[in-house]
Amino acid sequence: SQTIHQWPATLVQPVGSPLSLECTVEGTSNPNLYWYRQAAGRGLQLLFYSVGIGQISSEVPQNLSASRPQDRQFILSSKKLLLSDSGFYLCAWEGRAGVEGEAFFGQGTRLTVV
Amino acid sequence: SQQGEEDPQALSIQEGENATMNCSYKTSINNLQWYRQNSGRGLVHLILIRSNEREKHSGRLRVTLDTSKKSSSLLITASRAADTASYFCATLGGSYIPTFGRGTSLIVHP
Numbered sequence: 277s278q279t280i281h282q283w284p285a286t287l288v289q290p291v292g293s294p295l296s297l298e299c300t301v302e303g304t305s306n307p308n309l310y311w312y313r314q315a316a317g318r319g320l321q322l323l324f325y326s327v328g329i330g331q332i333s334s335e336v337p338q339n340l341s342a343s344r345p346q347d348r349q350f351i352l353s354s355k356k357l358l359l360s361d362s363g364f365y366l367c368a369w370e371g372r373a374g375v376e377g378e379a380f381f382g383q384g385t386r387l388t389v390v
Numbered sequence: 391s392q393q394g395e396e397d398p399q400a401l402s403i404q405e406g407e408n409a410t411m412n413c414s415y416k417t418s419i420n421n422l423q424w425y426r427q428n429s430g431r432g433l434v435h436l437i438l439i440r441s442n443e444r445e446k447h448s449g450r451l452r453v454t455l456d457t458s459k460k461s462s463s464l465l466i467t468a469s470r471a472a473d474t475a476s477y478f479c480a481t482l483g484g485s486y487i488p489t490f491g492r493g494t495s496l497i498v499h500p
Contacts, residue, residue, distance in 0.1 A: 282432075310487070319478065319492035320433075366432055370488065377421050377482030381432035 278303035282367045282382025289389055295340075295354040297385050299367030302348065307369040309350040310379065311342055314364040323365075326350060362389045396479055396494045404499050409466040411494040413479030414459075420482045422455055424464045427476045427493070436464075436477075471500040 282299045289295060301307050308327050312320040322335045324342035332342050339358050343351045350367060367382040396413050403409055413422070421440045425433040439446045439455045439462065446453045452465040466473055476495050480488040 308486070312490070320490040322487060322489065325487055364430070368433075368488075377480075377486065377488055378423060378435055378438055379425075379433075379480070379488045380435065381425075383432045384430070386430065 278369075278380065280367065280369055280380055280382045282385060284385060285383060286386045287388070289357050289387065291359055291389055292356045295352070295357050295361070295387070297352040297365055297367075297387075299350045299352075299382055300348055301350075301369045304348070304369070304371065306347060307371040309344065310368040310370070311350065311352050312366045312368065314366060314384075316363075320366065324352070357389045359389050362387055396477070396491045398494060399492070400495045400497075402497045402499065403469060405469060405471055407469055407498075409469050409473070409496055409498070411464045411477050411496070413462045413464070413491055415462075415479075415481045416460065417481075417483055419457075420484075420486075422453075422462050423480045423482070423488065424451075424453060424462075425478045425480060425490075427478065429475075433478065466496075469496075469498045471498050474498050 279302045310325045311323040313323050314320050324334055326332050326344045329344055329347055340354050365385045368379040370379045419441055421438055423438045424436045426436050427433045437448045437451055437453050439453050450467045455462045474497050476493040478490050478493045480490045482488055
């Protein structure tokens with residue numbers, strides 16, 4: 277069966293520090309991968325998506341970047357965090373055969389920039 | 391930008407009552423999905439309804455889709471305290487990227 281791992285669960289970082297959030301998927305190959313951000317009490321904002329290794333599409337211009345060094349690994353990064361980067365970050369994969377669009381989410385990372 | 395918009399934003403009911411949440415969207419879709427999110431956790435997929443379907447059931451969940459009105463509803467029957475969570479609709483269109491609304495916060499009082 278497929279599983280998705282996202283870590284860390286919580287993170288407190290000072291302004292100006294770098295960021296690296298990692299997401300890995302098991303039990304499937306060539307998934308579509310997504311990073312979403314959820315502000316408090318708000319919906320999910322799509323940040324990045326990837327349809328293959330090294331293929332990254334950005335939905336919003338911002339202080340963050342994403343990389344996909346391996347088929348089932350998706351990394352969200354920042355060189356210098358801003359206060360406004362605080363939020364709940366969710367990684368998801370999609371691509372189960374015959375069920376297009378059904379997304380499976382990691383447990384999320386609560387990032388607080390102080 | 392968000393495609394689906396749920397209403398109400400918040401819903402408070404007593405255990406045993408039915409809960410109905412609505413979702414409206416703007417562009418044509420391939421399918422629409424409903425997700426549940428417990429506080430501080432990831433989203434869990436509940437049910438998917440394709441654009442050529444009008445109604446779908448899964449346990450105590452009933453989803454309807456009206457493509458002419460670009461709207462969907464999620465009905466939870468005989469609600470339980472454990473149903474307390476936020477519920478999101480997500481649409482999948484030509485871009486094949488799930489696009490989420492802001493969610494409905496449901497509180498079920500025991």
